[in-house]
Amino acid sequence: MELGKQDPVTGRTTTGHEWNGIEELETPIPRVVSFFLAATILFAVLCWVLYPTWPLGWTYTKGLLGFDQRNVVTEQVAAADAERSVWTAKVEQMSYANIEADPQLMHLVKETGRTLFQDNCAACHGMEATGGPGFPNLAAKSWLWGGEPEAIEETIRVGINSTSEDTRVSQMPAFGRDGMLQADQILNVVAYVRSLSGAAPAAGDADRTVAGKEVFEANCSACHGEDAKGSHDVGAPDLTDANWIYGGSQQAVYTSVYSGRQGHMPHWDARLSPLTVKLLTLYVHTLPEARK
Structure with a gap:
């Protein structure tokens, strides 16, 4: 080098x-x-x-x-809270009917409610509130416990089969597993129930529907009603519409009858403020319009 x-x-x-x-x-x-x-x-x-x-x-x-950036953020948050309190105070004081009759106020409610729903409820009910296997489609208006704002608020607040002392309680018996119905009876009532919603019949369903009606009247009508329209008192779904929580196929309905169902929804009163619960109630009550 x-x-x-x-x-x-x-x-x-x-x-x-x-x-x-x-x-x-x-x-x-x-x-x-x-x-x-x-x-x-x-x-x-x-x-x-x-x-x-x-x-x-x-x-x-x-x-x-x-x-100090912390002071800047604190001031910005305080300003946003002050601006937001102008209309949230109205929401807290007004009735559900009066709020929904105010287009300007409902515009703010829907925007805020959508964010709250996606943050707290979408994990189960989906981003568009259309549900999924085991979780109701809230946009379909097929209510288990009633679709009035007060009923929706109560469901959000106390949950279903939750740990709240005031929880709504609902459970479908396991007719097959617990020996209340024989396999042939279950197949019959499954055929009948699926026929109520206009589902395409499976092989052999046509011969089972009449016998299935008798099984339904003897075992299922106490909760679902003689007309199978369901009951808001016990959270029993309407079996005559096309909305299925666990699926409407022959196998899915058979599993529901055989093994029973016990849905679960957490209670939100300990986590969310009364204002937040009210905003979510208004959002859910006005679905699917609230999604637009």
């Missing part, structure tokens, strides 16, 4: 490093790089002096400007 050798082409000296006959020139750092490096150092020093920077264990340097 030869130090200080002069390159015959450029006239610059080399560093003495060579790779496969290629020698490295002693090229100075471009001035623009030095300029930006110096500017960056100057900017950093100014920030150290002007803004809160250095932790001192129990405190920190406040900076000459006295700027």
